[in-house]
Amino acid sequence: MQRRIGMKKQKVSKLASVSLAGALLLAGCSSTASTDKNSSKKEDKNSKTEISWLNILHTASPPTDTVLDQIEKKTNSEIKFSWIPDASKEERLNTALASDSLADIVTLTILENSSVRNALKSGMFWNVEDYLDEFPNLKAISKDIRVSASIEGKLYGIPFQKDLARNGVVIRKDWLDKVGLAVPKTTEELMEVAKAFTEKDPDGNGKNDTTGFMDRSDLIFGAFKTLGSYYGTPNNWLVDKKGNFSAEFETDGYIKTMDYMKKLYENGWINKDFAVTAKTDQQQNFAQGKAGIYVGALFDAKNLQTMAAGIQDNMELALVNDMTSDSNSERAIWSAGNGIGGLLAFPRSEVKDEAELKRLLKFVNDLLEPETYTLMTYGIEGTHYKLNDEGAYEIINQDLWQQEVQPFASSRPKENGYGLKDPNPIKALADEMIAENAKYAVFNPAVPLESPTYTTQGSELQKIITDATYQYILGEISLDDFKKAVKSWNDQGGKTIKEEYKAAYNEAK
Structure with missing residues (x-):
C-alpha cells in the first residue's frame, strides 16, 4: 500500500519500527511518510480525516485498494491499515499494548485477555460513553450492548455488534415427511423425531444406519447449551436482585438438559460417540445422511447443504x-x-483531544451507513456482486471478492440489521431467524464484570463441571455424584468467583 502517505510522522515511525522488529505489523502493508503534515489537519472539518487503524486480518493477505478507495470516499477519510494476522493476534496485541505502539483506532477482539482488560482499565483508551449519542448510528447502540461491552462500568471503545443469538435446530424435512411427522416445536416433539429418525428407516435403504441427533464434543456450541435455553437454563450465570450469582449448572434447567441428553444417549437416538466427535466430523456425518437433527448455528444449514451435494442431493432442511x-x-x-465481538478503541497516546476523538467517532459512525456496510460486505456492484431478480446480493467473481472485499468483513462495526438478502434461500432464511432470535436472547450478566479468581482459575474449574456433565449423560455417575462435583467446584474457587461477581455487579450498578 505504497500510496498511503501523509500520516503523522511520529505515528508512522512508531508503527514502522515495531514492524521491523517483527512484533506487530504484517509485512507488505507499509507506509512511507515523506513530510510532516499540518498538525491541525484532523481538526479541519473540510479536510479528509487521516486515520491509522491497527486491525485484525482473518484472510491470507490484506485487501487491495479497490474497495478501500470507495470506503474512503464514503467516509471522507484516508485510512492506513496495519494488519495483524488473526493467528497471532493475542501475542502481537500484547506486545503493542506493552510498548504503546498503537494507532488512532485499535481493534480489540479478545476482551477476556488479561493484558487487554488491564490496558482498558488503566485509562490507556478513551471512555466514549458520553460521546456516542452525538452520532446517529452510534446512538442506536442499545443499552444492553453498551453495558455488556463495558469494563467496570466504563465503555472504552465502540462495540463490535454481532448477532445476539445464532443458534437453533436444523432438521431433515424430507425425513420428517418419510416418517409422517411435523416440524417439532417442543423438546418432547424433537425427541419423538429423534426416535423416528433412528428406528423408522427415514432414508428408506432398509438398513438400521441412521440416528436422530448428530452432535459433537462441545457443551457450548453443540446441542447442549441450546437445548438448555429451551429448558430455561440461564446463560452461564443467574443473578438475583441483590446481586447474588448462581452458576448455570446449579439450576434445574441444567439438570433437565442433562436428563434429556441422557435419554437420547441411552436409547441410541444420538450418535454414541458424540462426546468425542469433532465439529467437522459431525457436519460430514450429517451431510452423508447418517442423522437428521443438527443443533447449532442456524447458518450452518447452508454449509450442510453444500457438503451434501452429490451425496444427499434430495436433502431438504427445515x-x-x-x-x-x-x-x-x-x-x-x-x-x-452478549453480541459483543470486541471494541474499536481509541488510545489516548494517539488521539490527543476531544476534537480528534469526535472526528474518529464520526468515521466509525459513517462506517455504519448502509452503503458503506454493503461495500465492506459485498463490494462494488457490477465488479464483485449483482442484485438478482429476487433482490439478493449475488457474488459474480468469487476470487476477486475474496481478494478485495472479504478482508473488510471483520472490520464492520456491526454485522446485522441491514436487511441484505443472501441469494441462497436456506441462508436467507437462517439470517431472518437469527435476526428474530434477538428478541429472545438471554444475556450472560458476567460478561462486563471482573472476577480475579475466574480469570486465573475459571478454565480449570470448568473442567470439573464439563467432565461431570458428560459422565452423567453417559451414565457413568449419578445425579448425587454430579452435585458433589458442583460442591467441589464451589469449594475450590467457585464460591469466591460468585462473591467477586456480586461485588463487581453491585459496584457497577
Missing part, C-alpha cells in the same frame, strides 16, 4: 428457532458473548 420445552414455556435462546 430450520427451527422457536422451540420451547413445552407449549406454555416462553421462548429463549442463549447469546454468545
Whole structure:
C-alpha cells in the first residue's frame, strides 16, 4: 500500500519500527511518510480525516485498494491499515499494548485477555460513553450492548455488534415427511423425531444406519447449551436482585438438559460417540445422511447443504428457532458473548483531544451507513456482486471478492440489521431467524464484570463441571455424584468467583 502517505510522522515511525522488529505489523502493508503534515489537519472539518487503524486480518493477505478507495470516499477519510494476522493476534496485541505502539483506532477482539482488560482499565483508551449519542448510528447502540461491552462500568471503545443469538435446530424435512411427522416445536416433539429418525428407516435403504441427533464434543456450541435455553437454563450465570450469582449448572434447567441428553444417549437416538466427535466430523456425518437433527448455528444449514451435494442431493432442511420445552414455556435462546465481538478503541497516546476523538467517532459512525456496510460486505456492484431478480446480493467473481472485499468483513462495526438478502434461500432464511432470535436472547450478566479468581482459575474449574456433565449423560455417575462435583467446584474457587461477581455487579450498578 505504497500510496498511503501523509500520516503523522511520529505515528508512522512508531508503527514502522515495531514492524521491523517483527512484533506487530504484517509485512507488505507499509507506509512511507515523506513530510510532516499540518498538525491541525484532523481538526479541519473540510479536510479528509487521516486515520491509522491497527486491525485484525482473518484472510491470507490484506485487501487491495479497490474497495478501500470507495470506503474512503464514503467516509471522507484516508485510512492506513496495519494488519495483524488473526493467528497471532493475542501475542502481537500484547506486545503493542506493552510498548504503546498503537494507532488512532485499535481493534480489540479478545476482551477476556488479561493484558487487554488491564490496558482498558488503566485509562490507556478513551471512555466514549458520553460521546456516542452525538452520532446517529452510534446512538442506536442499545443499552444492553453498551453495558455488556463495558469494563467496570466504563465503555472504552465502540462495540463490535454481532448477532445476539445464532443458534437453533436444523432438521431433515424430507425425513420428517418419510416418517409422517411435523416440524417439532417442543423438546418432547424433537425427541419423538429423534426416535423416528433412528428406528423408522427415514432414508428408506432398509438398513438400521441412521440416528436422530448428530452432535459433537462441545457443551457450548453443540446441542447442549441450546437445548438448555429451551429448558430455561440461564446463560452461564443467574443473578438475583441483590446481586447474588448462581452458576448455570446449579439450576434445574441444567439438570433437565442433562436428563434429556441422557435419554437420547441411552436409547441410541444420538450418535454414541458424540462426546468425542469433532465439529467437522459431525457436519460430514450429517451431510452423508447418517442423522437428521443438527443443533447449532442456524447458518450452518447452508454449509450442510453444500457438503451434501452429490451425496444427499434430495436433502431438504427445515430450520427451527422457536422451540420451547413445552407449549406454555416462553421462548429463549442463549447469546454468545452478549453480541459483543470486541471494541474499536481509541488510545489516548494517539488521539490527543476531544476534537480528534469526535472526528474518529464520526468515521466509525459513517462506517455504519448502509452503503458503506454493503461495500465492506459485498463490494462494488457490477465488479464483485449483482442484485438478482429476487433482490439478493449475488457474488459474480468469487476470487476477486475474496481478494478485495472479504478482508473488510471483520472490520464492520456491526454485522446485522441491514436487511441484505443472501441469494441462497436456506441462508436467507437462517439470517431472518437469527435476526428474530434477538428478541429472545438471554444475556450472560458476567460478561462486563471482573472476577480475579475466574480469570486465573475459571478454565480449570470448568473442567470439573464439563467432565461431570458428560459422565452423567453417559451414565457413568449419578445425579448425587454430579452435585458433589458442583460442591467441589464451589469449594475450590467457585464460591469466591460468585462473591467477586456480586461485588463487581453491585459496584457497577
